[in-house]
Amino acid sequence: MKNRRDTFKAGMGASFLSLMLILGGCGSNAAEVATTPASTTDSNTPAASTTEESAAPAEKLKVETSFYPMYEFARNVGGDLADVELLVPAGTEPHDWEPTPQDIVKIEEADLLVYNGAGMESWVDQVLDASANGDLLAVEASKGIDIMEGSEEEGHDRGHDEAAEEGHDHDHDAAAEEDHDHDHGEAATEEHDHDHEEAGHTHSHDHGGLDPHVWLSPALAIEEVRGIEQAFAEKDPSNAAQYKSNADAYVAKLEALNTEFKDGLSGTKRTDFITQHAAFGYLAREYDLTQVPIAGLSPEQEPSAQEMAEIVEFAKEHDVKTIFFETLVSSKVAEAIASEIGAKTAVLNPLEGLTDEEIAAGEDYLSIMRANLAALQAALNE
Template sequence: MKSIRTFIGLIGMTSLLFAGCSVPSASDNGPSPSAQTETKATAGVAVATENKGDHKLKIVTTFYPMYDFTKNVAGDLADVSVLIPTGVEPHDWEPTAKDIQQLADADLFVYNGLVEGWVSDTIKSVNSKTLQVVEASKGMNLMEGIPEEEEGEHADGEHDHAHESNLDPHVWLDPVLAQQEVKAIEETLMKADPAHADTYKKNAAAYLEKLQALDKSYRDTISTTKRKDFMTQHAAFGYLARQYGLTQIPISGLSPDVEPSPAKLVEIVKFAKEQKVKTIFFEELISPKIAETVAKEIGAKSNVLSPIEGLADEDKANGLDYIGVMEKNLKALEAALNE
């Protein structure tokens, strides 16, 4: 029986899966705050020198986790909006002229880093000397994605060429790294609006307690499961796996819409049978057909493991937020890891 490590190494040598996650190179992780926004950088956060006083901040965020983290820190003291609409895959989204104007009218812009490959060029085009920019993942120990070939094929037949760097952007799916992102956002808000610094600090502390409790739930639950490997359609859970001693076995790479070749699909099916995989995870914003195909071939079932790049309609209807979806993910993982 091939080991999981051997299989992952084999993916790196033979697959057409991993064409990147629209990830920029390591030297292009986002705009230079000092060059683009006339701000001074402190601990990875761009901070304006002017005092906003009692001005209610306008904050623009890129996609859902950045919005939820920011909203929990800002509370009612800021108007927080999100650029990327629900149901849209963040890896492929590009801003319109209207979106760029929204940024020009904002006080703060919060983005994750890496996943938003358009940020650097967009900030250059924003006509604002006071816009403050927060790259929430800056300074983190980022993982390299699983080695990939030079290009992969999308479901529509188009090809996606790999970037010079293959860094994994999905840090928000690790509750511990999510806390670091919240702290970066808190620091910016306190300096941008010092009159309400105590409130931001209090809000952040309360939310960090919830994230710490989430981390404990993951740690306690996963420590007792029968198996430590899980199969996903999209390689979005590397940080979560690393944090809790799991091994992610991806069918596709960092780019969620790249499909395996027929030969690689046969290889994956064979490996899944050997490992007695009983659940194949897919996500809401992309077609589940590959996961369902593998599941059918090996007599397994498919289930959702959300990368929380946007809230599904069902999750919104149930009033879930980032923590609620992460708790839902934990239940799904617990069931699969105990099969």
């Protein structure tokens, strides 16, 4: 991973030299809101008057988002006032994704870049540090949220009940927060002190020992939406009231979802669940559950034979009947454990991206989270 990141850094520098020569010749900052009148008008709209005020329709905000939950949240906040694009393609696991030169151009031309932070997007600091777009507003959606510590070995240091519970004692000290340095100043635009290449943080996916999966708690998703709303209003203050209205409407849906989770997961027969990787710590903390991950924060990490034996032992001792896997990575480890103990497998979706099939079926954050709730209810009441 280290060598690949070094190669990425070197390539990034070369790409930006070329890109800046191209973009520099455009004569204006790419991130400023354009004032050029639209070339066409809706046939259902009244004919424009000849006054200067009506001759130049307001330009939409151009928003780039890192991966699916950020896209969904930003799209609901922006509504008709923003063109929101998703950088990570459908069906792509985002932990290892890195932007192409074409993606970098998109970011350079954007008004806002919305990303999760907490180490999820290992590429973002390099892109922002090299950016020549002084007007780009970088929005770290997890800013201000109590970020949990995690490790690639989290799934294997369980010691059964006690260790599993301790693994979710998330009242971390201030030092853990300071290491991540969430206080980036004005709208996360000044400093991006997330260089996780220090000794001890060179593991795959480069989360820097932090758990970035905050969006899987509906309560924390609300906080991310509110942060995105504030950034939209800062960039486009004339439409702040509409962004607030849009956010209010979506937050109401998230609040209803949160209530469904609270009601649906209270009083279950069991509180521990085995999942493919350690993506559900925030959800477990919010609803008093215990996540027992097969792997750590890396979804593609495979356990050793000893670690597999520990999971099998835990599952047998606790009469686990369902092993959860996810959609964007191989399910073979989960299936092997389920076969060993005579359990079944089921999907618990970390919502790191939608598949083409999910998009075609009209799935979204709310529908998939409700499917996750139903899956957990079934497994925890077996």
